[in-house]
């Protein structure tokens with residue numbers, strides 16, 4: 001899927017479980033949502049370019065339907081098909097939790113429409129609390145206060161809890177600070193309602209507001225939790241439902257990321273192996289064999305740990321330290337077809353003493369007072385939803401250290417990925433009676449299509465296999481690719497099955513494996529994870 005200029009449009013993100021990186025250079029906030037009034041019917045207003053926007057009123061608390069409301073920001077790329085062929089809304093969730101579905105569809109809706117067909121409205125919505133939806137999840141009074149408390153350094157999304165002897169204790173204190181702030185600033189007690197079960201209820205309201213009874217949905221990464229939760233709560237409201245890059249739902253609902261890490265090191269090994277195969281012209285961090293590359297990387301990491309390096313570029317400046325380097329590695333594993341060549345270049349430059357490329361690999365524009373910022377507040381949204389969903393986590397240092405140490409036997413990335421549990425140990429707002437799993441339904445009104453990659457660094461295939469067992473009749477479709485969710489690489493084969501599923505209700509044969517239309521290090525500068533998005537003739 002690519003834009004006309006050939007830049008890859010879809011790539012995996014650095015934010016916890018989000019799968020879509022929203023290109024920061026593309027201004028998507030050109031529509032003023034405050035000009036809209038929320039209502040219980042969908043009144044569409046033209047927005048962005050070729051899109052329509054609306055705000056839907058839903059109960060903040062579904063057990064108190066006459067109480068306060070939330071408003072859900074919804075965007076659609078309207079169906080271009082004749083009325084007789086119209087098939088209603090197809091909702092997309094980009095992951096997180098915390099990512100804006102509106103931004104995702106404004107950026108990718110046209111590509112999605114070529115995959116699924118013009119019979120559908122391609123619909124993005126901001127889950128309650130997020131971005132253009134209200135009430136807005138925020139623990140801070142101003143953007144400056146937020147910036148001073150959580151500096152916007154995307155080079156470090158998962159601070160390593162093994163970066164120093166007191167790193168875990170400091171992380172614990174940091175997330176306790178945010179958890180306490182959340183409690184102190186939870187006006188009207190709205191945060192307890194920002195949970196996945198309520199987002200699923202909102203999806204049913206959206207579907208019904210379109211005049212349809214059953215959900216049509218594609219969710220990636222955390223979107224798999226949302227889809228599986230919907231199918232568990234409303235098994236008879238499943239029209240078509242694809243979950244893609246599937247989490248271990250029991251792990252998610254217990255803030256236990258251990259089962260997410262089983263393939264992270266395998267994904268890193270593909271970096272070493274494909275770099276050797278690519279040769280020095282295409283892989284800048286090349287060495288004659290994989291173990292030599294691993295050794296060089298370990299030596300570089302040790303060196304940076306002992307002595308961080310300053311980077312000054314025209315766009316940004318800062319320091320590449322152990323945390324930044326480890327996070328860059330993990331981020332690259334989300335979208336290897338795009339990320340391995342620039343990662344290799346950044347590692348080679350860093351080894352030669354130039355930290356510029358490494359520093360700018362994932363950096364958005366620096367914070368500026370008064371500048372328009374993403375209104376997604378991703379860390380606050382993540383903490384509120386993921387931790388509000390999960391069973392409470394003990395917040396003593398000893399049990400968190402024991403959790404981390406157990407996870408180190410599963411992955412060398414445990415120091416980064418185990419931090420999600422530390423985040424949740426700070427969270428104290430848990431609504432009684434919320435859905436906490438287990439997911440599953442004996443008989444959904446239509447079988448789920450469940451998608452997993454052969455090697456996914458944060459949602460291993462085992463999560464998809466487990467979900468298939470929880471929803472009898474569902475079918476597993478495997479993408480033979482490295483990276484996070486099917487968005488990691490184009491695959492005409494996958495697009496064909498998606499379209500057949502949505503349009504004709506056809507499921508792939510059991511055991512179907514699709515090839516990816518991309519190879520690692522295909523091009524020295526950037527990957528070739530781009531494609532026309534045209535569905536195949538099959």
Ligand SMILES: *[C@@H]1O[C@H](CO)[C@@H](O)[C@H](O)[C@H]1NC(C)=O
Nearest residue numbers: 039040057058066067068069
């Ligand atoms: C919430 O929305 C419903 C339906 O539109 C409306 O009847 C109700 O008055 C709203 N509640 C508040 C507190 O505004």
Ligand SMILES: *[C@@H]1O[C@H](CO)[C@@H](O)[C@H](O)[C@H]1NC(C)=O
Nearest residue numbers: 162163164165408412414415
């Ligand atoms: C944690 O850091 C120490 C160095 O301070 C290192 O020796 C150890 O191997 C690291 N542990 C893991 C599991 O990476």
Ligand SMILES: *[C@@H]1O[C@H](CO)[C@@H](O)[C@H](O)[C@H]1NC(C)=O
Nearest residue numbers: 251254256257258259260403
């Ligand atoms: C986390 O999950 C793993 C299995 O993936 C399990 O072995 C471990 O006991 C769990 N930890 C906690 C604290 O529940």
Ligand SMILES: *[C@@H]1O[C@H](CO)[C@@H](O)[C@H](O)[C@H]1NC(C)=O
Nearest residue numbers: 287288289290291292293295
């Ligand atoms: C890998 O390459 C290194 C560096 O050239 C060399 O010293 C080492 O013997 C090689 N190892 C293997 C297993 O070929």
Ligand SMILES: *[C@@H]1O[C@H](CO)[C@@H](O)[C@H](O)[C@H]1NC(C)=O
Nearest residue numbers: 313349353354355356357358
């Ligand atoms: C460092 O690398 C950047 C490219 O990432 C380049 O523009 C810059 O000139 C290099 N700096 C030095 C001192 O070589």
Ligand SMILES: *[C@@H]1O[C@H](CO)[C@@H](O)[C@H](O)[C@H]1NC(C)=O
Nearest residue numbers: 235236237442443444445446
């Ligand atoms: C499963 O659900 C479908 C549609 O709701 C229904 O037609 C079918 O009879 C159900 N099957 C069983 C075994 O309950």
Ligand SMILES: *[C@@H]1O[C@H](CO)[C@@H](O)[C@H](O)[C@H]1NC(C)=O
Nearest residue numbers: 496499500501503504506538
């Ligand atoms: C759906 O089925 C129709 C009729 O069997 C067929 O013509 C069409 O090609 C199929 N569409 C897809 C996307 O497979």
Ligand SMILES: *[C@@H]1O[C@H](CO)[C@@H](O)[C@H](O)[C@H]1NC(C)=O
Nearest residue numbers: 490517518519522528530531
């Ligand atoms: C990517 O490169 C591989 C090998 O060069 C090629 O087979 C594949 O068609 C390319 N994919 C695209 C979408 O260009």
